[in-house]
Amino acid sequence: MYGNTGKIIVVDLTAGKIEVESLPETDYLSYIGGSGLAARLFWERGNIQADPLSAEAMLIFMNGPFAGLKLSGASRSSVAGRSPLTGNWGDSSCGGYFAPELRYAGFDGIILTGKAERPSLLVIEDSTIRIESAEAYWGKGIESVNRDLKKKFGKTWRNLIIGPAGENQVKYAMILNEAHHAFGRAGFGAVMGSKNLKAIVVKASSKAMNLADTEGFEALRQELNPRIKEALASDVMRANGTAANLEGGVYSGDVPIKNFTSNFWQEMAENLTGSVLTEKYLTHGGACAYCAISCKRNVAVPEGPFAIPDGPGPEYETIVSLGSLIGSMDLAAVCKAGRVCNDLGLDTISTGATIAWAMEAFEKGDISTADTDGIPLVWGDMETVIDVLIPAIAAKIGKLGSLLAEGSAAAARQIGKGSSDYTAHSKGLEVPAHDPRGGGHGLALAYAVSPRGACHVAFPMLFMEMGACFYPEIGFEYELEPKTDLNKAETAVIAVALGSLENSACFCQFADREVTIPEWVDLFNTVAGYGWDIEAMMLAGKRVFFLKRLINYLYGRTAADDALTPRMLEPARDGEPEGIEINFDGMKEAFYRLMNMDPVKGIPVKSALIACGMAEEAERVWEEG
């Protein structure tokens, strides 16, 4: 096998049993790697209906075929399984440094089931794999455990660590690599915690890789790396991070404010935009493995109530979710709130969105100090957010911490009083920091049909609507106007296949938008020898999207769940998108028709599955004929 190693580590934590398995090449050809291959393995061998926080639940880490190649943006990986936050299929992508090290050690992924008797650490040293006690690390924050693990094993060992939030099974707990790079979304930190697995460490002694066409790949790499590095968007993010154009986003109405009640706040734009972060707090940039874009930030806040020492800094999603979304334009407070979430192991998007919902509920009187342990919840009160709310959520303490630790959808169901109407989520996953009313109406459709729930990186819809990429070879040549529904369903058909490819190849959207479709094909063929043409490649992407939909169908999710909350679909109250209606139902109907998906069940019709080479999968969901 080329590119991929063809091997995975299979661990039963209950029995303490570790095995190495070889996967058939057909699995890779059909489902590529990353979240696609993880979906295939979950479908084939997972206890799909198991409670995601039970020992029976399966947790999968999976690389894509490009992990370890010296190509910008190509060394990400996926974590996947059933999400404890949504109860549906979930996956989350992470950059950083874990994926290449695992690849060099000789593995494409790790499948974990069971529950260790005691807090444990999975140690992978080339082909030697063992479980050690992690009792010394349990209860500790990610920053200190990262330091301790580096001290114990060595600086070049790579790690994945959960914080106290994961140990306490907060539904949106995350997993961090090197205490900076996040598998942020869908709560897989809680799944690790439920298995008593505090961390995974990996070290390889060789970096050798076996490619199908080394010379062909090298020529492609020489072409792509400079292009990715020199692209305008890369240059901008290298200088000012992913929030470089936050100010532009505010003027277009893309940046959510106060729980999506407003789409314009000029003073906030001038305070939170990326260049201000650079000028005031940046100590140095940072990058994922082999990536020349270097969009990461390291910051220090030298003085004041939110002073923090030099360390990981916030990216765009964190700046908005822990800033404007909760009514704050204090950048120092954002830096500190993000740092605290990192250390405790909380997804900043769901944390911010859940707090934003609670602040609005308090303002409306739907929750009172009787529900909040006596704490008033006030827009922009960052002292309370940092010192009280975030720690209470991570520890699940008090009425408020326990309520908010469930996520906004579940918290609103518990409170009632119509408070679900002003949550912002799809399928239980909180909406990230791009408001479709201002960012682009197609994004509303993309959020709704995404298998894991509202997600801006499941598909490249945002970039396609902004005109940041064109793919004429696969029919995407539209000049789209973001704030209309025109050609959005047609674009989404292309986006779901392409996004599924990205998240299976584990290629960063910031980098891969510079890659043409024929070059994508060449990458797969020179690295992994898949022997694809454009049609075969796009079919694999579509297959991955379909399989995740089928898994959700087994959880009872149907077309009715491809929805956004009333808050997300009400016309914007101010700013550039003020008063504009999103034709959500029209886009969704057209998308279903173009994808050949059943308008009630929400899965592809049997013939559409068979056309994708999914006859066996079709039998499981269409058995009644």
Next chain:
Amino acid sequence: MRIHIKPAGIIRRYVEEKDLDVPAGLTIRGLISLLSIPPELKLMTFVNGQRKDADEILEDGNEVRLITLLSGG
């Protein structure tokens, strides 16, 4: 005639906020070209706070805000 340019976000890389003397009859498209803003940046333009397209003819005293949708994260 004199107009006032207000760039936002990454447009500041190409032009600072300033007053600018321009020929009468200049359109927004002409202004963008004059400022050497890269054509790959998809721009949204506002004149005196109102969204206007590239064919809009500018007038003396106009405030022109230039933003792009290019986004990260």
